[in-house]
Amino acid sequence: MSTQIADANALVAYIQAFTGSTNSTEIQQCIYLTELMMRNIELPALRTNPYTTYGVADVNGFIPIPPDMNRPILFFNQGTTSTTNNTSGPWIVYDRIGDRDMIADQMIENLYVKPLNIPQVYRGKFSEVGQNYEFLPGLAQGTVINMYYFTTWPLLFSLDSNGNPILNNVVLQSFPEGYVYGTLHNYYLKRKMADDANGWLAKYNDAWNTVEDQNNKGKWSGGHNKLTSIFQPRKDQRYTTR
Numbered sequence: 001m002s003t004q005i006a007d008a009n010a011l012v013a014y015i016q017a018f019t020g021s022t023n024s025t026e027i028q029q030c031i032y033l034t035e036l037m038m039r040n041i042e043l044p045a046l047r048t049n050p051y052t053t054y055g056v057a058d059v060n061g062f063i064p065i066p067p068d069m070n071r072p073i074l075f076f077n078q079g080t081t082s083t084t085n086n087t088s089g090p091w092i093v094y095d096r097i098g099d100r101d102m103i104a105d106q107m108i109e110n111l112y113v114k115p116l117n118i119p120q121v122y123r124g125k126f127s128e129v130g131q132n133y134e135f136l137p138g139l140a141q142g143t144v145i146n147m148y149y150f151t152t153w154p155l156l157f158s159l160d161s162n163g164n165p166i167l168n169n170v171v172l173q174s175f176p177e178g179y180v181y182g183t184l185h186n187y188y189l190k191r192k193m194a195d196d197a198n199g200w201l202a203k204y205n206d207a208w209n210t211v212e213d214q215n216n217k218g219k220w221s222g223g224h225n226k227l228t229s230i231f232q233p234r235k236d237q238r239y240t241t242r
Contacts, residue, residue, distance in 0.1 A: 008031070008166070011172065011176075011180070018184070030186040030187045031157070034182030034183045035155050038182065041211065042071070042150050046070070046150045046153060047148065048151060050076070054147060055075075055145045055147050056143070056144055057135075057141055057145070058132075058141060063133045063139070064131060064133075065133060068151040070150040070151055072148075076148075077144065077145050078144075093123055096125070096126055124136055154166045154169050177203075177207045178204065178207055182204045184200040
């Protein structure tokens with residue numbers, strides 16, 4: 001299918017040939033509705049490289065949320081304030097929590113005495129605060145955080161910075177069946193042909209579930225459970241120097 005759909009115009013032509021429609025504007029509208037269905041899709045092509053994608057803490061220890069952020073997967077610090085890889089540690093791997101949890105955990109962090117021996121890998125936390133990320137333990141200014149996340153992607157036929165229509169994106173090249181099945185679903189839904197619309201929606205959902213199954217095999221997503229560390233304290237454990 002990907003060889004038949006080289007870009008957005010080819011997608012419109014494909015749908016028109018399949019349905020017999022001569023209204024390209026209507027097809028573009030159905031493509032847009034399909035893209036709204038796919039806004040949170042998690043494709044390998046949409047993942048950043050965490051070893052070349054960084055955030056740097058400001059004077060308040062905050063890191064601005066990247067403009068192309070869709071959903072975070074994993075953030076970590078390699079025990080350095082530079083972008084050079086550090087294998088000696090200590091490393092901090094950050095799990096995502098809610099903003100209310102962040103406030104409560106900050107209070108706990110300030111009350112409890114920390115252990116004397118810092119392990120090579122331990123767990124931290126982060127949360128969205130406005131347009132920034134906040135971290136626990138708090139970050140010193142200039143601390144570098146490696147950022148692994150799913151990026152956003154441009155919608156077909158939207159305008160780029162030069163005012164030209166965007167005719168391709170990584171989702172169309174990586175997941176063309178999503179565009180085709182979703183556009184056909186919305187086309188027949190618009191025409192109130194429920195059986196056809198539901199049939200293409202089922203195909204779309206099957207294709208989406210295949211992507212989800214592939215992502216769930218060995219992927220770190222949000223608060224991960226597969227990374228073991230020397231030091232994984234319980235949330236309510238009190239630390240003393242004794």
